[in-house]
Amino acid sequence: MKKQMRRILRKALNSRVGYGLKGWLQDSGPARREGIRTRDGRSSAEVIAYFGDRPDRLYQLQQWLTALEKVNETRSVALVFRDEQSFEAAGAMTELPVVVAVTQPDLVDLYASESYKLAMYVNNGMKNFQSMAEPSIIHVHVDHGESDKKSSISNQLKAYDKIFVAGPAAKERCQRELWGLDERKMVSIGRPPLDGVFASVLPHDGRETVVYAPTWQGENEANNFTSVDVLGPQIVKSLLSMPVRVVYRPHPRIGGMAESAVSSADREIKSMIDAANDQGGAHIVSTDLNILDIFVDADLLIADISSVGLDFLYLHTEKGLLLTDRHNDRARMQSSSPIGAVLGAVSLNTIGQLPSIVDEALQEDKLQDTRRALRDHYFGEKTANGSTSKFVVAVDEAIRERESWNSASQR
Structure with a gap:
């Protein structure tokens, strides 16, 4: 039923009347719209990596691209941006579909026109919470590094549906510092960005x-x-x-x-x-x-x-x-x-x-x-490409868990 409603809404938005209505709303106060842009017309996916920040923080997302490309082999992945410059810069980093929805109404339109199942967040940027207002998507926090900094134990973690953490230390850190955090949200996946092949880049030196x-x-x-x-x-x-x-x-x-x-x-x-x-x-x-x-x-x-x-x-x-x-x-x-x-x-x-x-x-x-x-x-225990495999499985299991809940709630 929900998918059918989304198709009807998408068709209405793409009609002549729909375009006229969107054009009128673009300049009407808080419903300002700038439109949804893609690199090559592709915006559909099951999984999205959401990034709401400026280009100087793109390193936070970039390290996850290889793991996301692995997920894309079994579940389609797209990157959703809220900043035009970040959108343009990311286009040179990956062949995954890239989408930009600058204003919140644009983002609402995007989510209404697609059937995204899971959104991944690499930081706790303020604009994350505009995205997390969408109830049909599983919202997963992965962060952009494992560390003992205070930023790794933000109380904002409680807002996500799932928290993918590196291992036992992160779980202990969150349990120690975040009162009321549902421990069932945390899933250990290791550190997928470290599964790559890294090569010598410095000049040879005998010292x-x-x-x-x-x-x-x-x-x-x-x-x-x-x-x-x-x-x-x-x-x-x-x-x-x-x-x-x-x-x-x-x-x-x-x-x-x-x-x-x-x-x-x-x-x-x-x-x-x-x-x-x-x-x-x-x-x-x-x-x-x-x-x-x-x-x-x-x-x-x-x-x-x-x-x-x-x-x-x-x-x-x-x-x-x-x-x-x-x-x-x-x-x-x-x-x-x-x-x-x-x-x-x-x-x-x-x-x-x-x-x-x-x-x-x-x-x-x-x-x-x-x-x-x-x-x-x-x-956790280190194995060849083990973290990426855990990440792919964790994404799939989260989606299946939500689909199972959807089926049960509709009975």
Whole structure:
């Protein structure tokens, strides 16, 4: 019955009277419409990945495209955007259908004219909740990285029908912090974006490579774990004094920030590396290479509390990993982060010993078994393409669960 009603509505909207009515409504107050656009006329799908943000955040969606293309082999997938520039930029990233519905009335029209079954969200953007008003769609949160940041335990998670999480650590985090969360919503799928094949992208260098990959400062102090302003220049200065190749790979959003202590320190770090390179240092500043490819050439990663360190842990358990502590509070770090509780931290108290800490991590790594246990705690057991397979199954099971409920409710 519902599908039949949708077909009737679609036919009415596409009639001459329907077009006239839509044109009239486009300029009528809160019902303003700009129209629905597609790249090549395709908008139908069973599964959509919804993205309501600007292009500078597209990295959040881009990492999921390979997994979505795998889902598309069994259930059709489309990408739905609310921003014109993001829509245009995404067209070059994938062959999946891309659709843009800028205004909320446009989005309502799109959902009324299609039969989408499941919508996936890679963040907690405000416009997500305009989409989640549609009751006929299963709304699934997947996020764009596994981390111990406060943003990973937003109370907004309660609004989704399903929450796809990486593993036991995420479930424990949510159960500990989110009162009233229905635990049945959470489904462990590992980390599908890490199932890809990653290749060396850095020039060959006979020295060991240390990658410093800090996060950005977040949108509030509770989510501020960046080390750039507090420790960054000191970290890079120490590394440049050692016989290693230094790779500085800041979070993509640091480059577009307003003037701040973080942006100033970022410039200072880049200037230090430029000066060292003028003396033949052959160090690297990377702002565009895929960080997962950079990991291939890394012998050691220095990262903040963020998804970067955990992605490295998953992919390269055999390599050294050091975490920073901008708050210089070991007890706080141990209580808020399982990985922070176990691995050594670079802080104001320890920065003076960084060369010896780095040397020990490179030469005499005693923590491989510890990192392996941490990897399983955050992501579950690692198997070849196992996360993507779990993701595909979880999407299918969610749709089947909803279809079963629909059938039962109509009896």
